[in-house]
Amino acid sequence: MPEETVIAVEGLHKSIRNGSRTVSILKGIDFSVPRGQFVAIMGSSGSGKSTLLGLLAGLDTPTSGNVHLNGTAISYLPEDRLAKVRGRTVGFVFQSYQLVPTLTALENVLLPYELNADDASFAVGLERAKQLLENVGLGDRMDHYPIQLSGGEQQRVALARAFILQPPIVLADEPTGNLDTANGSHVLELLLDLNRKEGTTLVLVTHDPVLAGYADRRIVLRDGLVVSDERSERAAELVR
Amino acid sequence: MASLSYRTALKIARQEMRASSGKFFFVVLSIAIGVGALTGVRGFSSSFRGALLDRARSIMAADLSARMFQQPTEKEEKGLKEIADEHIEITPVTELLSMASSAKTLDPLLVSLKAVDPKKYPFYGSVDLQPAGELKTMLRDDTVVVAEDLLVRLNLKVGDSLKIGDHIFRIVAVVTNEPDRLSGNFAAGPRVFITQDGLDASGLLAPGSHAGQRYLFRVPKPGNGAPISESDVAALKERLEKLLPEAQVIDYRETNPALTQGLDRATGLLSLMSLVALVLGAVGVAMAMRAHLEQRLDTIAIMKAMGAGSGEIIRIYVIQTLLLGLLGATLGIALGTAVQMAFPYFLGKLLDVPTAVHLQVRTILTGLGAGLLTTLLFTLPPLLDIRGVRPVLIFRRAMEESNDPFVTALFRKLSKNASQAGAVVLILAGLAAIATTLSDSAMVGEVFSLGLVVVLAVLLASCAALLAALRWLLQRTRLRLHSAVRHGLANLYRPGNPSAALLAAVGMGVMQITAVFLVQQAVVRELHISSAPNLPNVFLIDITSDEVAGVRTLLKGQPAVNADPEFLPVVSSRIIAIDGVPAGEAKLKNFPKRMLQTISLTSFDAPPEGTTVTQGEWWKAGETRAVVAIGTRTAERLGVHPGSKITFAAQDEQFTATVSALTKSDGQHTFSRAEFVLNPATLKDLPTVWYGGAHVDPNRVGEVQRALFKSYPTVTVINVAQALETVRSVVIQITYVIQFLAAFSVFAGVVILASAIAGTRYRRIREVVVLKTLGATRARIGAVFSVEFAVLGLVSGIVGVGFANVIARMLLSRMSVTYHFHWGWTLGALLATSAMTIFTGWAASFRVLGQKPLEVLREE
Secondary structure, three states, rough: OOOEEEEEEEEEEEEEEEEEEEEEEEEEEEEEEEEEEEEEEEEEEOHHHHHHHHHHOOOOOOEEEEEEOOOHHHOOHHHHHHHHHHHHEEEEOOOOOOOOOOOHHHHHHHHHHHHOOOOOOOOHHHHHHHHHHHHOOOOOOOOOOOHOOOOOOOOOHHHHHHOOOOOOEEEOOOOOOOOOOOHHHHHHHHHHHHHHHOOOEEEOOOOOOOOOOOOEEEEEEOOEEEEOOOOEHHHHHHOO | OOOOOOOHHHHHHHHHHHOOOHHHHHHHHHHHHHHHHHHHHHHHHHHHHHHHHHHHHHHOOOOOOEEEEEOOHHHHHHHHHHHHOOOOEEEEEEEOOOOOOEEEOOEEEEEEEEOOOOOOOOOOOOOEEEEEOOOHHHOOOOOEEHHHHHHHHOOOOOOOEEEOOOOOEEEEEEEEEOOHHHHOOOOOOOOEEEEEHHHHHHOOOOOOOOEEEEEEEEEEOOOOOHHHHHOHHHHHHHHHHHHHOOOOEEEEHHHHHHHHHHHHHHHHHHHHHHHHHHHHHHHHHHHHHHHHHHHHHHHHHHHOOOOOOHHHHHHHHHHHHHHHHHHHHHHHHHHHHHHHHHHHHHHOOOOOOOOOOOOOOHHHHHOOOOOOOHHOOOOOHHHHHHHHHHHHHOOHHHHHHOOHHHHHHHHHHHHOOOOOOOOHHHHHHHHHHHHHHHHOOOOHHHHHHHHHHHHHHHHHHHHHHHHHHHHHHHHHHHOOOOOOHHHHHHHHHHHHHHHHHHHHHHHHHHHHHHHHHHHHHHHHHHHHHOOOOOOOOOOHHHOOOHHHHHHHHHHOOOOOOOOEEEEEEEEEEEEEEEEOEHHHHHHOOOOOHHHHEEEEEEEOOOOOOOOEEEEEOOOOOOOOEEEEEEEHHHHHHHHOOOOOOOEEEOOOOEEEEEEEEEEOOOOOOHHHHOEEOOHHHHHHHHOOEEEEOEEEOOOHHHHHHHHHHHOOOOOOOOOOOHHEEEEEEEHHHHHHHHHHHHHHHEEEHHHHHHHHHOOOOHHHHHHHHHHOOOOHHHHHHHHOOOOOOOHHHHHHHHHHHHHHHHHHHHHHHHHHHOOOHHHHHHHHHHHHHHHHHHHHHHHHHHHHHOHHHHHHOOOO
């Protein structure tokens, strides 16, 4: 059975104007990701990896080229259509958590469900949100506001939020970048665990080789171009 | 470590401003709007008041007048000379009744002579003559100018001769307007102007003659073009009252109650508007600086992490704040000056008072001071707070999180920190000083400051109550509410939201705007009543009881008479004793004793139209005991109060009446001339003459005079139409200006509040982006914000409008203006507040909603 492609990137370019200068950040990127794969996007600072992740999520418009998520070309959709596609297709984990400060942990996790799941019952969503918070070890902190949680705890809430809709794709931008080693490992374990349990395609931006070592595939960017795209041996071994 | 020099601090502050000039522009603009509103309203209203007061002075032809019934003593002469040496101009006006006759027919006629020095008289206004000419050139020692009435009665014309005393004068013109007609005696007989030397030549001023003497005074204008200081006028009045204890000293504001009230109310309202502009400006500055500081936190944290001391950071930001304040205040003063210049242009057609706009240094300094002080007030305490905060805490938005409710947090911070308390107290004292200089009316200042403190307390209490109620509601309903509603409500009370500050700011603003509107409406309504176009402007004197009915019929039949004439019965009498003390020994306050000999009494069962009781009680209809109601000012001068006994003599009869009520009249009716009103039973059998009043088309008074003369030759007609037109035009112009300025205040207030709400948009960007990333559409985010803004608007509206009504009521009752509660206006203001918050919230968030998420996330 041929592998089902979940993400397809075609000739992606992104330039920004900086005063009178135009800076090319991405200079033509092509790759595709099959369902269930864990891809690490690596590169040094300024290589364009976060921009690429943003374009994969439809958080910005490319200068040219296109991104297909689950067969839908998303790059030039109007804002509200894009929001809908994003809500149903992508779960996002940010380096700086990005929880809504005025909502409790439970409400933060529930938010994507309330925004996107139009026909499902609220009770089902609530149950799932609670379950996910239990899974990340925050069963007793559901009614806490982000400000009342530590960085590691906030990132675990963000993980639960990313998985609430069982999205086919989860995008994570340096998810352990703001955490100490112990919390970082914990979050990573949870991320991989959820990835395995939910069967999600995971694209993770990092410049940490250890973190990238867990991935099935590593795409390395330099100066806006893919300089290496290889399946991880360790991952391949793990799969075997 | 070497400390940061001021030069470097200035450099850093300026570089930061240059780097994000867009955001700083917004802060500067907010300050500018606040200061601009203050400068514009303040500047124009002070120029306008100056012009208006000049016009009001024309009704007395002077700043002050002192009426005397005997020649000044030597000491008094010396005192008057000292006053004249201080560049205060003085001119005497002598008034007396005399017989005049046509040199041809020698028919005698009682005339009311007025001797003036035409080189000086009048100090303000002008004596209009027909044929046109100036009094100082036409009135010479051998000429007279006369009322048209005299020509009618003696069948003379301009150019003919008139014999007064033993001298013959040539009539050179007819007087069509005598500016101070309202402040002179309403004596019987037509007016004849004569020079002081002419009067001497006539030989009428024999010892014992009943001439009344008035001295008119003009205070010199300050050199800088500013209006004459009211305290100078008040000081001169006090000095004259001491110098001339027997004289009746009044200032130009007292000539006509409508004018006095109009000016007092205008002063009160304009003060209120200046104060409101100050507070709204402060609100604008405060909200702008809050939003500004929130954004500077990261930079501050970074600098602290790099080893910068708190003192150095504070130095940078105080310099930056001062630069912003200075820039905003300067721009605001320019804006305010432009507005001030534009007012007369917009009002040009309505105002015939020439409003010379002059830039007053005081107004500019007030604007600058208010701008800088409010900017500092709202920046310094949070900056001082930085000293105790570690960089990591700033990174975690410690400031944002502890600001709910804003003022509580401020007080908490203050209680911890003496230097902050000191800074705040100093700055508040500065602002209070500005508020005091702004308020020409101490009463308005007092009510306003009290209202401000109370409303702030109530706003915060209601804010706390609302947050508690929301918490309760959200806990009860938990997740049952629609998520957009839940999210919107949650935005109002959960940590990290400046809604409490915004709520207080909007509530305060709404209160002030609505209070201005309500007070303005009520004042304008009353001013319209007192400047109604059909009030009597022609008075008739010496109508006998037999003639009253006929005169009434005649007047009603005249096409030029356009309102029902009013008649007042008058009994001539004199006062014999006050509280048992014979009149000769009574201690009077600036009430010439001779005036006790000519007291006019009248009688009514109920207070006549336009008269209100200020103290005591009016008697019941049919009262048989002798009771009297007296005008408040006269009572003050006589030293009587309710319960005092006054013994009157009329004809040969004496009776003692008890003072029952003190009254105040609006000066707009014939009845207003009655200072002593008794119960009808007391005056029943005494000989009565009647005074009448009618409103006649000011251009057709002559025609009515002729008709009256034909049928009732003994009735004297006194034409005050021109003088009353002046009063009316002043009052009407007051209403135009206060309506216009109130509209401007409301507009500026709405702009400031809108910008305060808009200022919260930077805070929303991150939230919008996160929601969009999670799949929220713009409509959905808009719904969340709408719920938040609608609740905010409704709560601040209810508190603000509620308090506006309370404050309007207090202010109006102190201004003696009736307050009415209007459901329509109240609901309208409430809806307008909600609509304004939702609309500006939306407008401010619109661009944020369209932003690409990655642009914001990359800034992380």
